[in-house]
Each structure stands twice: as C-alpha cells, then as structure tokens.
Amino acid sequence: xxxxxxxxxxxxxxxxxxxxxxxxxxxxxxxxxxxxxxxxxxxxxxxxxxxxxxxxxxxxxxxxxxxxxxxxxxxxxxxxxxxxxxxxxxxxxxxxxxxxxxxxxxxxxxxxxxx
Amino acid sequence: xxxxxxxxxxxxxxxxxxxxxxxxxxxxxxxxxxxxxxxxxxxxxxxxxxxxxxxxxxxxxxxxxxxxxxxxxxxxxxxxxxxxxxxxxxxxxxxxxxxxxxxxxxxxxxxxxxx
Numbered sequence: 001x002x003x004x005x006x007x008x009x010x011x012x013x014x015x016x017x018x019x020x021x022x023x024x025x026x027x028x029x030x031x032x033x034x035x036x037x038x039x040x041x042x043x044x045x046x047x048x049x050x051x052x053x054x055x056x057x058x059x060x061x062x063x064x065x066x067x068x069x070x071x072x073x074x075x076x077x078x079x080x081x082x083x084x085x086x087x088x089x090x091x092x093x094x095x096x097x098x099x100x101x102x103x104x105x106x107x108x109x110x111x112x113x114x115x
Numbered sequence: 116x117x118x119x120x121x122x123x124x125x126x127x128x129x130x131x132x133x134x135x136x137x138x139x140x141x142x143x144x145x146x147x148x149x150x151x152x153x154x155x156x157x158x159x160x161x162x163x164x165x166x167x168x169x170x171x172x173x174x175x176x177x178x179x180x181x182x183x184x185x186x187x188x189x190x191x192x193x194x195x196x197x198x199x200x201x202x203x204x205x206x207x208x209x210x211x212x213x214x215x216x217x218x219x220x221x222x223x224x225x226x227x228x229x230x
Contacts, residue, residue: 033215043204045221052216091158096215102148102171103208103219105158 002027002094006106013082014114020067021077021109023092032096034068034075035103040088051075053096082113117141119222121207127228128197136192136225140209147190148210148219149174149182153203161205164190165213197229 003026013019025034036048051059051068058066063083067076079086092106120139128134140147149161151174160174164184175181179198184190194201204224210217 031215035218037221043206043224043226045206045208047218047220050218101146101163101165101213101215102160102174103150103158104160107157 002029002032002097002104004092004094004104004106006090006092006109008109009107010110010112012112012114013079015082015084017082018078018080019082019111021079021090021092021111023075023077023106025073025075025092025094027073027094027097029097032094034066035093035095036064036066036075036077037091037093037105038086038088039091039108040085045091048090049077079111084113084115087111087113119207119209119220121205121222121225123225124223125226125228127230129230130199131196133193133195134197134227136194136205136227138190138192138207138209138222140188140190140207141220142188144209144211144220145187146210146213146217146219147184148208149190149192150206150208151203152206152224156203158206161192163213194227197227199229202227202229 032053034051037045049061063080065078089108093103122137147164163171179195182192206224208219208221210219
C-alpha cells in the first residue's frame with residue numbers, strides 16, 4: 001500500500017514571500033502520478049499542480065512549482081510571491097500502482113499568508 | 116462548463132436515521148469517486164465507479180454504507196442507521212477516465228453531522 005506523509009501541520013508566510021511545503025511518499029511502484037490540491041475554507045478541492053513520475057523535469061504552474069526527487073520519494077511544493085488568496089489547506093496526493101484510480105492523500109498542511 | 120455538484124451542502128441528522136448524499140459529476144466523465152474527510156482520519160477513499168460499475172469498494176467502512184451510480188452520471192451515497200462517527204465531510208470527484216494519470220475534479224462536499 002502507498003502512504004503519503006506531510007510533516008508540517010501548519011505553515012505561515014508573509015505576503016510576497018516564498019514558502020515550501022513538504023511531502024514524502026512510500027511506494028514500490030515505478031510509474032505513478034503526484035498531485036498537490038488546495039482546499040480553501042469553501043471546502044472546494046482545487047488542483048494546484050501535478051507531476052508524472054516518469055518525467056524528470058519538475059512541473060511548474062505560474063507561481064507554483066515542485067521539487068520532485070524520485071529516489072528520495074520527495075515531492076515538495078514551492079509557492080512564490082505568496083498571496084492572501086493562497087491561504088488554504090494543501091494536500092499532497094498519490095495515484096498509481098495498486099491504488100490505481102484512487103488518490104491517497106497526506107494529512108494536509110494549513111498555510112496562512114499574512115499581510 | 117459546470118463542475119462537480121453535490122447536495123445537500125449540509126445535513127444534520129439524528130443517530131439511527133438513514134441519509135442519502137448526491138453527486139452530479141462533470142458531464143462526460145466516466146469515473147466517479149467518493150471520499151470522506153474527517154478530523155481524526157483525514158481524507159479517505161470510499162468507492163470508485165467506472166460507468167455504473169464499482170470495481171473498487173474497498174474504502175467503504177461498513178455494510179451500513181452503500182453507493183450506486185445510474186446512467187453513468189449521478190451517484191448516490193447512502194448511509195443507513197447513522198452513527199456519530201459518520202460525521203464528516205463527504206467529497207465526490209470525477210475524472211474523464213479511470214486511470215492514475217487522470218486529474219480528479221472535486222465537488223464542494225456535503226457536511227454531515229450526526230447528533
């Protein structure tokens with residue numbers, strides 16, 4: 001079974017600064033997909049960024065980028081130029097291998113952006 | 116286009132009553148998922164539908180929980196004889212196909228409170 005671990009229950013950052021959220025996972029599979037989802041107080045889970053394990057290049061979406069270290073099974077999310085609207089719970093998620101089709105989530109990190 | 120919708124948004128019920136939660140996926144999405152989000156357990160997978168079939172029901176916590184999907188579209192999650200530990204947010208997601216590479220799009224969830 002796959003496991004996903006987010007070791008930072010809460011993080012805070014000043015507006016316009018950069019913050020990195022950590023995620024590690026455990027799997028014996030070689031082909032899988034990793035995701036970061038954002039859940040604001042409205043409860044709507046929104047996809048932030050995704051990474052295919054077979055791609056060495058780190059995914060980037062505007063102010064959001066990942067540092068994917070396959071050998072270390074690490075998948076961190078970097079948010080640059082933080083904005084107040086980035087305040088939310090962030091979940092790291094895994095899909096692939098024996099969990100094919102369903103997402104396995106980490107415990108989540110609450111990010112607060114301060115003005 | 117329209118996203119995933121869920122109803123009701125909130126449901127308060129008494130212990131022992133049955134409840135039905137509804138999910139309308141994005142039109143054309145063949146895969147549909149139910150997850151449960153609670154303080155103690157985080158985000159847990161419940162069941163996965165491909166079309167009207169449920170190839171993975173491994174996350175349903177007990178036989179009080181059941182789900183169906185009709186016409187390859189709307190899904191209903193039913194909880195019989197509700198217990199206080201069933202209190203949680205129930206999230207529905209859909210994706211174009213059922214593969215691990217597919218992005219899952221989430222609805223706003225139904226918050227269930229069992230008194």
